[in-house]
Structure formats: structure tokens, C-alpha cells
Amino acid sequence: MREISHELEKIKKSALYREYKSIEGAQGPYIQIENQTYLSFCSNNYLGLANHPFIINAVIKAVNQYGWGAGASRLVSGNMVLHEKLEYEISRLKNRNSTIIFPTGYMANVGTICALAGKEDLIICDKLNHASIIDGCRLSGATFRVYPHCDLIKLEKILKNSTHFRRKLIVTDTVFSMDGDLAPLPDIVTIARNHHAMIMVDEAHGTGVFGKNGTGVVEHFGLHSEINIVIGTLSKAIGSLGGFVSGDTDLINYLRNRARTFIYTTALPPAVCAASIAGIELLRKDHTLRESLWRNTHYLKDRLKAFDLKIIPSESPIIPIIIGNARKALEVSEFLFKRGILIPAIRPPTVPDESSRLRITIMATHTEDELEKLLDILKDIQYL
Numbered sequence: 001m002r003e004i005s006h007e008l009e010k011i012k013k014s015a016l017y018r019e020y021k022s023i024e025g026a027q028g029p030y031i032q033i034e035n036q037t038y039l040s041f042c043s044n045n046y047l048g049l050a051n052h053p054f055i056i057n058a059v060i061k062a063v064n065q066y067g068w069g070a071g072a073s074r075l076v077s078g079n080m081v082l083h084e085k086l087e088y089e090i091s092r093l094k095n096r097n098s099t100i101i102f103p104t105g106y107m108a109n110v111g112t113i114c115a116l117a118g119k120e121d122l123i124i125c126d127k128l129n130h131a132s133i134i135d136g137c138r139l140s141g142a143t144f145r146v147y148p149h150c151d152l153i154k155l156e157k158i159l160k161n162s163t164h165f166r167r168k169l170i171v172t173d174t175v176f177s178m179d180g181d182l183a184p185l186p187d188i189v190t191i192a193r194n195h196h197a198m199i200m201v202d203e204a205h206g207t208g209v210f211g212k213n214g215t216g217v218v219e220h221f222g223l224h225s226e227i228n229i230v231i232g233t234l235s236k237a238i239g240s241l242g243g244f245v246s247g248d249t250d251l252i253n254y255l256r257n258r259a260r261t262f263i264y265t266t267a268l269p270p271a272v273c274a275a276s277i278a279g280i281e282l283l284r285k286d287h288t289l290r291e292s293l294w295r296n297t298h299y300l301k302d303r304l305k306a307f308d309l310k311i312i313p314s315e316s317p318i319i320p321i322i323i324g325n326a327r328k329a330l331e332v333s334e335f336l337f338k339r340g341i342l343i344p345a346i347r348p349p350t351v352p353d354e355s356s357r358l359r360i361t362i363m364a365t366h367t368e369d370e371l372e373k374l375l376d377i378l379k380d381i382q383y384l
């Protein structure tokens with residue numbers, strides 16, 4: 001135990017200790033902490049669905065009909081009609097034959113990668129892929145190679161030198177969660193085709209945000225028929241909980257039989273599925289949510305151009321302001337908090353050393369006045 005305390009001290013000394021705030025009400029542009037109101041600019045609740053009345057009603061109805069817990073894993077007795085309905089709706093949204101849901105996006109990535117790749121296989125990853133992809137790769141036992149962020153020359157070089165593997169799997173986020181930029185999917189598709197590799201994409205931050213119908217970055221680039229495996233989560237723009245994998249029927253049936261994070265875990269509560277089904281319905285019916293999200297995103301990015309801040313030129317509602325040093329990032333975040341704005345400092349190991357940042361995320365439900373309030377306070381951090 002002494003070693004653990006010692007490790008903890010080291011984490012604290014390097015300004016990398018993590019703590020959370022206790023939110024007292026619902027998620028929205030405003031949140032309550034210790035009876036104070038703060039403007040939140042750090043949630044993945046892009047469309048404001050985490051507290052939408054249509055979804056809340058769907059959940060209440062589902063709880064009345066199905067109760068709360070699923071009671072067992074899907075393959076034992078936990079498979080309820082709402083799980084299947086949600087899988088059907090995700091397949092429709094993603095334009096795929098079949099879908100399997102997991103309790104979280106993290107579990108979808110780990111379970112899928114481990115089921116698809118083993119000792120005889122090669123997985124190639126972008127350096128900035130999400131931790132759940134990296135963990136899946138490590139656990140799979142496959143040969144695992146990483147290319148520098150979006151470096152297609154390196155990606156192709158790895159493939160050229162890797163002809164002896166049974167299966168080659170390129171895995172990439174479509175929207176990189178900490179930088180907010182997009183993977184160069186059309187080029188990745190060409191490279192994969194030339195080297196007989198499969199492509200798996202993680203649409204965690206693309207689903208509900210990109211594409212004419214909110215399908216994601218795959219739709220944005222018009223690549224539905226080129227991507228083998230689409231992973232996503234219902235916990236961000238859909239405002240709910242749960243991970244999913246969409247693809248060919250054989251692939252999905254294979255995962256139902258082989259993905260350990262699907263087989264050996266209790267099914268999602270049915271009312272959680274009802275929330276996701278309602279979220280997808282809203283996404284389909286109400287395009288104004290996405291329009292507001294993008295209007296707010298463009299507004300803030302345009303106004304930030306005049307600021308003397310190191311802003312990563314992202315392509316999404318994720319706007320990272322690089323501070324650099326972890327301690328400094330904490331100080332800046334605290335400065336904002338004292339002025340009523342919640343944007344926690346993102347520090348290593350979530351981001352590379354000396355690239356600690358404020359990761360602003362925009363929501364459809366922010367008003368122009370709220371964006372102006374943020375801008376007013378951000379003006380002052382230029383001189384900290």
C-alpha cells in the first residue's frame with residue numbers, strides 16, 4: 001500500500017492528479033455545482049439530448065413497461081425487444097445490414113478488436129486513437145503498429161512491409177476526440193484496398209454530428225460501402241449510453257459468438273435502449289439540432305480567430321486550446337471556473353506531454369449570449 005501512496009504523491013506533484021466535480025442537476029448548457037451555476041463547455045452532449053423531454057418520456061414509458069434491469073447477459077435471458085429494436089434502428093441510421101450493441105463504446109472497441117485479431121494478425125492504428133482502441137489492440141495479442149497522426153506515408157509503408165499476416169486491420173477514430181480533426185478516410189480507403197486490409201472506424205464523435213443525415217463521418221465522405229466495420233457510442237450526440245458495431249451480418253453474428261465484452265456482461269437496462277431509440281428518432285426527424293450545433297461551432301471558431309491563443313484548427317465542435325504545461329492548464333481551468341465556466345484541463349496521459357489543453361466542446365443548445373460570455377472570459381486567458 002505504501003508504494004501506491006508514493007505513486008499517488010508523484011501524480012499530485014506533477015499536476016496530473018485527477019478529481020471530478022459533483023454535478024447536482026441535469027446536463028445542459030448550465031450545470032449546478034455546490035449550489036452555484038456554471039456554463040458548461042466540456043460535454044459530449046452535442047445535441048442536448050441528455051436531458052431532452054422526448055427522451056425522458058420514452059424512458060419513463062419503458063420503465064413502466066419493462067421495469068429497470070435486464071437481469072442477465074443477452075445470451076442468457078437479458079435479450080429484450082428493445083435491445084433488438086435499438087440494433088435495428090442503428091443499422092438503419094448507419095446504412096448497414098446488421099448491428100450489435102455493447103454496454104459502452106469502450107467495451108465495443110475492446111471486444112471487437114480482440115474478437116477479430118489474434119497472434120497471426122496485424123492491427124495498424126493512428127497514434128491519436130482513443131484509449132479503448134489501444135487497449136483492445138494490446139489485449140488482442142495481435143502485432144500492433146502505430147503510425148504518426150494521420151501520416152498516410154507511414155501507414156502505407158507499414159502495410160508494404162507486412163505481407164505475411166492472415167488479416168490486416170486498419171483502425172482509426174473518424175473524429176479525433178482530443179484534437180477534433182478528421183481522419184483522411186478517402187485516402188485510407190485507397191491504401192487499404194491496395195494492400196488488402198480491412199478498415200474499422202470509431203464514429204464516437206461523428207455519429208449525430210457529421211453527414212447530411214447525421215450518420216457520421218463515413219456519410220460525410222460518402223464511403224458507406226468502403227468501410228468494413230463501424231463502431232460508435234450512444235453516449236455522446238445521442239445523449240444516452242451504450243456502444244455499437246455495425247457491419248455485415250456475418251461479422252455481427254461472429255461478434256455475438258466471440259466478443260467477450262458482449263458475451264460475459266449483463267445487457268443494458270431496456271429503458272437505456274428506449275432513450276437511444278428516441279434519440280435516433282429525434283436525429284432523423286429534427287435536423288435543426290445539428291444545424292444549431294454547426295452554427296454555434298462556426299460562430300465560436302470565427303470569433304476565436306482574433307484571439308492570441310494556440311488553437312488547434314479542428315473540423316468538429318471540439319475546439320482544443322493548447323496551454324502546454326499541465327500545471328498551467330490546471331490554473332487556467334481554475335481561472336475559468338472562478339468566472340463561472342466549466343472546462344477541465346485535459347492532461348497526460350490523455351494527451352501527449354506538454355500539450356495539456358482546454359478542450360472546448362460546443363452544444364446545439366448553447367445560445368449566442370452564452371458563447372459571447374465564454375469569449376469574454378477567454379479574452380483574459382490570453383494574458384495569464
Ligand SMILES: Cc1ncc(COP(=O)(O)O)c(C=O)c1O
Pocket residue numbers: 104105106107109130132173177202204205233234235242243
Ligand atoms: C473516440 C472514442 N471512442 C470510444 C469512446 C468510449 O465510448 P463510451 O463512453 O461509450 O465508453 C470514447 C469516449 O469516451 C471516444 O471518445
